[in-house]
Structure formats: C-alpha cells, structure tokens
Amino acid sequence: MFGFVKNKWIYFLVGALLAVMVLIPFDWFMGKYNTLLIFIGLNTMVTVGLCLLMGYTGQVSLGQAAYYGIGAYISAILSKTYGVNPWLAMLIAAIVTGAFAYGIGYLIFRLKGNYLAMATLGLGLIIWILFRQLSEITGGPDGMGGIPYLSIGGFGFYTTFKRYYLVWFFCLALLLISQNIVRSRTGRALRAIHGSEDAAESIGINVAQFKVKIFALSAVFASIAGSLFVHHLRFVSPQPFGFLASVKLVVMAVIGGLASIWGAIFGAATTNILSDELLLGFGELDTIVYGLILMLVMIFMPQGLFVKLKEIIVQWRSKTTQKV
C-alpha cells in the first residue's frame, strides 16, 4: 500500500520536474541562466560517470577531466580542421575515448587504492600536457576557436536556448542509462565489488573486467560531454581539463553522493552555482570552499551531502506521519 502511494508521488514529482525543466530556458522564466544550466548539464554527465566508478566500484579517478578533454579535442579537431560532420565527430570521439580508457584501464586497474589514484592523476596530467604541447593540432595553450555548431538537417543549435534542450536531452539519457545499469545485474555486481572484491570474485564476478568496463563507460560519458562542450562554446583550450578540473569533478560527485545517480545533478548544480555565480570575481576563493567541502563531507558524511539530506528528510517525514 505504502509503496503504491510512494510511486504515485514519484510520478507526480518527476512530471512536475520535467515540466519545470522544459520551461526553464524561456526568457520569462530563467532564460538568463541558460549558460549556467548548460554547464550544469555537461558537468552532470561527467560526474555521473565518476559516480558509477567511485561509488559503485569503490575506485577513484583523479584525472577524469582529461577524458572530458579528449572528447572535446577530438570533436574540435575533426569537425573544424578536417570538416567532419560534428555528429560523426562526436561518435568517433566517444568510441576513441572509450577504447583508449579501456586500454589504459586494462593496465592501471591492476593497481588499487592510493596507487590507482596517483596513476589516474598522473595520466590526467600527461594528457593535459599533450593538449598544451601538441600545438600544431590542438592550438597549444591558446586553444582553438571557430568550431561549428551542431545541427540536424536544416535545424542548427545556434542559440543557448536550443542548446539547453540538446545538452539536457543527452544528460537525462545518460542518467537513465546509468540508472538502468545500477539496477541491473551489472549494478549488483558492482556493489558486490565495492563491498568486498574477494567475495565478489568468489561468487564468479570477473572483478577486473567490470572495473575496466565501468572506467571505459565513465570516459565515454565524459567524452560525450566534452563534444557537446566544444560545440557549445565553439572554442577549446587546455585550461578546463587540468588537475583542478578533475578535483572539481570529484567535489561534484562527493556533494551528490558517490553512490547516487541523481545526486550528480545536485552536485554539479551546487558546484557550478558556487563557482560561476556566488564566488565569481573572488579569484580562487571557490578552491578554498571546495577543499573545505571535500574534507567536511568525507569526514562527517562519507555517503555524500545529497544522500544525507535525503535521509534527514525521510526520517523527518516518517516522524511526522507517526504523529498523525
């Protein structure tokens, strides 16, 4: 009985949220925040991949921004320098990034814990150095501009209004895919790995292969976000793909809750609003805040801020219903 009521509530909530999301980009509603919302969507895509990796397999990646960057650069170079269709470029970028991450993962996922973290950090830095140094194809530290917009037939995504829908279409699609993965047999296997690798192995789960696959998947998510990023800004430089960017992604995952798919939106939104609205013009004050967030959340609520808030609300609701 209770389950039924709860489900009805969920449908109502999802319907209302979707309606709000559709209406948001109109000027009379929140149109001036379209750029911010696009970036929240892009970051959500990368973060949800990171959540799958960190929250469900217990592996850490301190170089996730690099895969975001690889997607961005492949899309930019193919579509601008070689005139490839942007959609095809995006597909190629996703496949190449995924294959690359699979290969890398095959090598480094033999490592664990601290060593794995440092290896992902190091690889992220190497990729970032390549973005800067291979200036003949990437444009070096100054970056490259003039990247075409995406379009379907004669319909081009020329305004932020249209790109808002484009980005969030992809974002919701990736979130739903992640949701399905988590709820499937694969998801249970991943949680088993997080619980105990030895135990998971003993019941016939191929631990190493699962980890590498999820790592590759998270890289594909990042790559898709990267492609959308360059077709939105029409400009790409190494700056948004460095170490600090990777740490910011971890901050988003941590705020949203490492093992929470929908928390990724919350994490990305909080972080972007902090950086691009509230603390804009305060130099790197946001870095200090992120440092504090990472420490405080991991010390006092390692399951994540979003998950903790959800728990508090559920507790509060069960208390009030008991009184009635």
Place this chain on the structure above:
Amino acid sequence: MSVDQFLQYLISGITQGSIYALVALGFTIIYAVTRVINFAQGEFVMLGGMLSFLLISSFGIPLIPSLILAVLFTAIIGAIIYLLAIRTAKKASVVSLIIITIGVSIFIRGFTREFLGVDSVRPPFFTGDESLTIFGALIRPQALWIIGTTIVVTIILHLFLSRTMMGNALKASAISTRAAAMVGIDSRVMALTAFVIAAVIGSIGGAVMAPLVLTSYNVGVMLGLKGFVSASIGGFKSPIISVIGGITIGVIESLAVGINWGPFTSSYKDAIAIVALLIILLIRSGRLALEERAD
C-alpha cells in the same frame, strides 16, 4: 652530449632530485606510521618556499629566523591537518582518505593564492650567486645548499629513527600499531609526530629550493606527484631508498631533457616522471596488491 654537458645535466638532476627526495621522505614517514598517503605533501614544500619569501622579502626578517619561522609554521599546519582532518576521519576508507587529503591540498593552495598572490617568487640566495666550476660544469651555491640540506636531513632522520627513544617508537608503530600499543606507544602521538616531521622536511625542502628554481602557489601538485614516484620505488618503506629514488628520478628527468630529441625535451619533462611512475607501479603491481591485502 659531451662529457661537460653530461656532468652539467647530472648535477642539475641531482639538485632537482634532492628536492624530490625530501618530498618522498615525507610520504614515506606518514605512510609507514599511519598507512595514509598524504596527497597534501607537496603543499608543505610550497608553504616552505612561499612563507620564507613572505618573511624575508615582505617583512624584512633576516634569512635564518625567516627559515626557522617558515618551517615552524608549516610544522604547526602539519599538526593541525592530522588533528582536524585525519584523526577525526579515523575509520575512513582509503578512497575517503585520498579525497580528504586532496581537500586539504586544494584548501592550502587556494588560501595561499588568495593571500600571497599568483606570481612566481624568488627569495634571495642563501650565499650569493657566484657559480663554482667543477670539472668544467657550473654549479651554483644554492644547488650545493639543496644537495647538502638533503644529505644532512637524511642523516639526522636516520639518527633520529635509530638512536632516540621517540624514533624507535615511531619505527615500532610503523611495523605494527597494535603491538606497539601493547608496550605503551600511543599510535595517535606517533601519527601526529609523523605528520609534523613530514611537514618540517617538506618545508625545509621548499625553503632551500625556492631561491634556485622559484616557487608559486601551485607547485605542490607536481612536486607531490614526483615525490610519490620516488617513494613508490621503495614501496613507501625505507627512507634511504626513497632518497635514492628521488635523486634517480631527478637525474633521469634531467638527462632526458639533455637528450633534446623527440619527446625528450623540456616541454615533456614532467611527463617523463609520470611515465616512470606508471612503469614502476605496473612492475610492482603484483607485490603492491599483496601488501595491501596484508595490511
């Protein structure tokens, strides 16, 4: 490469490697005693350099008191990090601890940037800038200071660990916290001591290196990474191997840049150390997995 050039690159490699060695010592001590990899280790080095610059150049305090104050201040920060962040999160998983120390790292970095600015700074040389010539290679006095400091720090640390009660307690705690606790060694005091020693060694390194290679708010990540590479050669166990590891990485880097061909140019200097890290980790991965299981 001629013999002279080779010697020149060798010396600059040893100098740079000495700094990595000091970072590696910090990693090793903290890891041995607490099983925590302190991702904020590079920030101790950054603080040592930035604070000594602030005290000497902005406050006009003489060299030696400035150095002492910079090291003392960083030591206090090391203690605070342990007491506020690490000890409170005692039962946290490895991933949580990584994220916490990363948080500490970017917090310190953001704070320094906010108050000391984004510019690279160069504190004055300790003893002038008249280069000496050794077998046709030029060596600056500050490089001798760096190498000398590393040697002295390593010897003092060795004596401390082998000759003093405190040092032996630290070693006992590193071998087994539980067994050490049975003979009355408080693991929390040992962990605090390890963080303070790591902060002191790191900041000394930062203060002696800054006049030669400059420093800024963001040098911590790369130095931390290279110190980690150096320490991982010895599996975060032996201080001596960590020092040798640091100098090896410095020399490899410097000679690679000296070759000046293909990817071996100064633009890829940092990538070389990272590739070295990956190779070392992969070679050792079998043993590392076993060790983590044993812990």
